[in-house]
Amino acid sequence: MTAAPEVLRDTVGSSPRRPDGVPKVRGEFAYSSDLHAEGMLWAATVRSPHPHARIRTISTSVAGALDGVRGVLTARDVPGRNRFGLETRDQPVLADDVVRFLGEPVAVVAADHPDVARRAAAAVAVDYEVLDPLLDPEAALSGAGPRLHENGNVVAHRPIRKGEPDPVAEVVVRGRYEVGMQDQAFLGPESCLALPVEDGGVELYCSTQWLHIDQDQLAGVLGLPTEKVRLVLSGVGGAFGGKEDLSVQAHACLLALHTGRPVKMVYDREESFVGHVHRHPAWMEYEHGATRDGRLVYVRARILLDGGAYASTSRAVAGNAGCFAVGPYEVPNVHVDSYAVYTNNPPCGAMRGFGAVQTCFGYESQMDKLATALGMHPVDLRQRNAVHTGSAMATGQRIDGPAPVAELLSRVRDAPVPAEDDDRRPGGTGGTTRGEGVRRGIGYGVSVKNVCKSLGYDDYGTARVRLSVSGGVPVAQVHTAAAEVGQGLVTVQGQIVRTELGIDSVVVLPADTDVGDAGTSSASRQTWISGGAVRAACVAVRQRVLEMAAAATGEPAESLRLEPGGTVVTGNGEIPVAAVLGDTAVDETREFRHRQTFPLDPETGQGDGHVAFAFAAHRAIVDVDVDLGLVRVVEIACAQDVGKAINPDAVAGQMHGGIAQGLGLALMEEVQVADGRIRNPSLTDYLIPTALDMPAIRLDVLEIPRDDSPYGLTGVGEPSLLSCPPAIVAAVRDACGVDLVRIPVRPEAIAQL
Template sequence: MPLGAPSTLTQGAPASGGIGESTLRPDGILKVTGEFAYSSDLWHEDMLWGQILRSTVAHAEILSIDTSEALALPGVHAVLTYDDLPTGVRHYGLEIQDTPVLAHGKVRHHGEPVAVVAADHPETARRAAARIRVEYRELPVVTDEASALAPDAPLVHEHRDDHHLRHVAHPNIVHRQPIVRGDVARARGRADVVVEGEYTFGMQDQAFLGPESGLAVPEEDGGVHLYIATQWLHSDRRQMAPVLGLPEDKVRMTLAGVGGAFGGREDLSMQIHACLLALRTGRPVKIVYNRFESFFGHVHRHPATLRYEHGATRDGKLTHVACRIVLDGGAYASASPAVVGNASSLGVGPYAVDDVEIEALALYTNNPPCGAMRGFGAVQACFAYEAQMDKLAARLGLDPVEFRRLNAMEQGTVMPTGQVVDSPAPVAELLRRVKAMPMPPERQWESSEGADVRRLPGGLSNTTHGEDVVRGVGYAVGIKNVGFSEGFDDYSTARVRMEVAGGRPVASVHTAMAEVGQGGVTVHAQIARTELGIGQVTIHPADTRVGSAGSTSASRQTYVTGGAVRNACELVREQVLELGRRRFGSRHPAWATAGLLLEDGKVVTDGGEVLADLVDVLGDEAVEVEEEWRHRPTEPFDPLTGRGDGHVQYTFAAHRAVVEVDTGLGLVKVIELACAQDVGKALNPLSVIGQIQGGTAQGLGVALMEEIVVDPRTAKVRNPSFTDYLIPTILDTPDIPVDMLELADEHAPYGLRGVGEAPTLSSTPAVLAAVRDATGLELNRTPVRPEHLTGTG
């Protein structure tokens, strides 16, 4: 095993630390002290370093590639282009296999991989990549809806033959999903007020702090072992093996330390490149992106244009919603079809509306590829429909919160897709709670000790002393699905083992769940402690020696892999009790009854009588179970009407934003982002609050500062660095009080709901609503920049 590879995480000697308790992360101290081993820390004594050569143009024919100078450089062990790949499969993709491992014939976006190098030093690898000569003939670029769908538009992919094509009107459309319910034309006649709006949502980067990295080690049987920071080990392997020309059982995957993900690691980055170089050279190969390269090496959140029409009666009831959502998918499909499904099916928001017309589509362009990011299509829709709700409330003279509560969905509401919401949907209650939370005091920058400039717009830049500062308050609420949808076979696998070690009963949990910071390693131990009644639980490193856990995305891991761990623990418990019955059943009649439990390392009756110690029951035997678990099935949306029970669970969050705006300088300081969220059941309350606060901060980022800027003439990225791509720092992060509501979903393990994504939806429109309240401006795009507030841009 290479240095820096993951080790097992042993949790908690005490019998406490079960479900519902705030237990600490086993890797928390290591991370905050800088001792945690991330994938970029991996090391092998004889490893080489890999480097990728990327295209400098966005759309061009490749006329020639000359690698001779690179190969002649001392220390270079391999240079590979498309022609050097194994024969057979040379493309990959999450849903549509349209992404070449290395560019062939032409490049389709700025930064596309063209060649890879392996050398004995990272600087040598970089110098060699720079010596590869690529001759391009630039082609016209497709950058927006107009250029993509024009009759004479260049085709991003000339030869499309996939299952989406029959549902779209143009080859530059990746996927299209209409949703139609009721009769919008007739509903317009009932509306006393109709408001329209067009909204623009910028391209957001996941901005994880650990860049793409991994170490590929060739094995004696001709296979390869990849230590990798990813979100889905088995999906990576499924895409990689055909390209490597290997059966899946010869591609071994172990999760290395992950420094954040947020959707940006669902797609492959350097995985295939590192393995190809390792297999070609017979040496371990490590690849680590720098920050500049990372901006080109993973997908981003889809930028979007959204056109909405809402109607309502004078008494405030919604009559209809019509919208068109256009997502820019960039050069390759990635997860765009599923993002379209989410944006369309959740495009009305958490409101009861009988008459709906929605069209959502994703385009192929020569912009950077876009795919999964926290919120997954629902974020863009929420930004637009919440702005519309504020417009309607203003036109009707109604309080924006009370207007939302009047139209709030609830359990039993029928979604635009026809699906009945069959679990709690406390939208009105969340709005009531967040509005009732105490307001932060006025003019917080003033104190008896003097001005605290950190509380002012502009912060430590000391640009204002409060003379042009105006306060604004805004509200928003959102709805997000949990788990994979539209008929996807969403399951997870867990292996649980119980035995005696060191004179006491212990358990181990082994899954392929990617721990990317969400805290699954803590929750799995809590479940095992609760179900098995013992305190010592070891979490094994995630790898492909156990069945798939699916992706760490869609707020699904606690639901699905947690469900698998619980089921496996239940089966282990049954087998342990049966072992006890065989060994001790004749000694006490209670062994024959059904009400036996495992508690504090003992077998007890449901009345609390101790029957045996688990050490005596197990002896020198071990009980091990590997179990798959699936949530209830979903079904695909009809391609023409959008009908279908496409989602397994819904989750809701509401925000109130309080901002201070310097109207002269166009600077915004978010003072507070209060959140109320239904979490079903907080398995680890401390972790749940952290997830809500983290998602809230990401929503603030896209509201005020985060945007990948792409030149509309050349489709080149203009700000691929944290110098020019701004993310919130601790000084930008406001107070984030959280009010957790726990209304159990009877269909979910322990009644829980996925929590990580919902707060990312409503925080963005809440901030925008507060800035509108402070300035009176319409502000129909993200992020809001100073020039939008001062009228200078």
């Protein structure tokens, strides 16, 4: 009997220990806020106290005269272009004429000590002419109120038109829904360390999701060539979209170049609430028409997103909201208008789910309402209309990959239901209620989300793999600019190298801009794109090794193979890879791209705009005190197709995290804004789920391989969040009988106070 081939540990499909896991749980991991440099200065920001005002004058003389202050900068000190932005560079680095949101940076200070920097910031005198703010997104859409930007107050309008313009249905349901503003609530603060270098450039150690886009924006702001702006990824401590935009980066670099000394900048939590973007709040109007047997005939929707003071990613978020406004359902007739507008509220941008979260609450609430009108079980209605491979989405694009929507729904519906014999009641650990008004409810949700960049974007990743011998052992080094934001990408890169090269010793180098662009750690794309680049580089390295072995043995390279354990198998036996390499290092850099996508038609929203689609389904079971309006989520069951679980433990972790954020959005998380001011800018007042709030979680991971991605994988990070909130709210509705149309659900909405 032939012995089974050796399977190298920690390869694709296994769950190796994360290299950053132990230092993180011990508190020994270095985040960007922990960095230090000799002679380092500390930076602080002067921020606007008004949501809308004209700057008359700025006086920095008192601040600059304080002992220990080394620099005070305003807009006139920006050497390059005083604008930045991910899609449209419309946001000033430092406000130069008008402030458009409360907390907008007006000046920055560097000093020997952080307390001195804060005192100096407080001493900067700014004379404002207060202007009327535009706070109502409906007014912004209609043209009422002040014009905030030269192109008007509408950032984006994304129409989707499919089928007949005026279809007729036997059963019609309508609804208006609202989603509050959610914060990413990353635990690692926004922070960086900027060092001036001898050639007049700057080296920045920072917490970000996309090194190269930061580099490009910073070069423009600093008036430097790109090669003189080097970025190195530091410990991120979570992101969820909140670290795609610039925050501290430009200010620290400006001060470092001005003072000629290293400058560190760290936001406290309140400053972070006003210093980065949030999830767009949304107002949605829906109309669903169906036949009496439950077939969808049409969906009409109007979606309004408040983008706040600057564009950030509002155009793309509005586009995604429109693309997925009808959900994972076959709908022959679609009429959707998705808008994003400027206001003087806090800026909004990317957050996990990227527009599809808001609309999922809308269309899933409608599906429950329609099921009630038809007298159908909510799962039966969803399965009757579920898309499958070959179905056309609302944009007309055919699904050419797996689409197991009906199966995912069956799996969560058929999962065992927990017994009602535990002592826990709604109200948390305090046991707030023991009343007779506690009722149990069950609800369902299913969702769809695009994976990777879309709409014609040149989405690619770059990886360099170097194989050499150290101490007689083959060692591979992997270098990408892909941002490890906590999702486990560093671990995955090592798994791919071990799989492709069959060696055990792999070093993942720190991410920086000395290697080609890897794109952003968002859109559930990094394992697909950067993982694909690492795999491609490994394949090139392997081929080079086999060619070297062929030259040494005289055998054709195509007859040789690289086996786990680091050996080349030839016709006459095995040769260790270390012997093949000797003192030679093999170094290969490769780019990886997914298949081409295309922009949607600007008038109809039709087109082949997305690479792939990911699906997930949830079942929520809740206990509700209908008298006090208190909710306990008892269990969440989640079924998700991941294509291939590259790292099963990491997949489970991503799903747990998505469920936690979905629970938060459903029941507790909201950035409360009044008159343009955030009223709860702390983790004391902005509530996020703790371990005591989390329910039992039942995961069902499907692995249906794709034929167009590395190892058949599908993106994992976002789908487990999307349909969690509507499932929870559906369960609360089931328990209390109240038509809940806004998230997060507040106790007074349940108790009808």
